[in-house]
Amino acid sequence: MNIPELLRLLHNLIRLGTIAEVDHTAARVRVNTGELLTDWLPWVAGRAGTTRDWNPPTQGEQVMIFSPGGDPAAGVVLTGIYSNAHPAPVTNPNVIGRWLPDGTRIEYDHANHRLFIDCVGPINVKASGTVTVDAPLIKHNQGTGVVTQQHICHFTGNPHGDGSSTVKAGK
8 A cells, every 4th residue: 555545544534524415214414524525424323222312413513524444435423513603502511401403492400400491382291101290389371271180289370460370289
């Protein structure tokens, strides 16, 4: 093997790029890296065994390609590199979360022990068994609704007059 070929292979071991296209059905992406547009490559997921994650990369996302032996055709794509086009959504080291393109976000602030969910659409909970909410107080801000469980809870309006209401445990 000659020196230029060896240098080319070394250069291709690890490359930065941006997602050019996403094939959701095949779970593959094409990446622009320098002058190269790769073939369809798999991306690294959080889990891909009996427990699986689905969080596909998006066009324009900055990524890193790892190519065994320096062959980009055999590469895998590591997603999740912040860039000027897609900066970190928060700078607080105590917050972890997920920010979604429609404006929905889920955050947990471990310093303040606070889970925050801001969903721009409906939330559906489906369970084949019991759903338990264990809290000393449940508030709901529309002032309407029904909570029933044979005299275990009662529904009251908000004395502050802001349209919210409260559900308290009782007999």
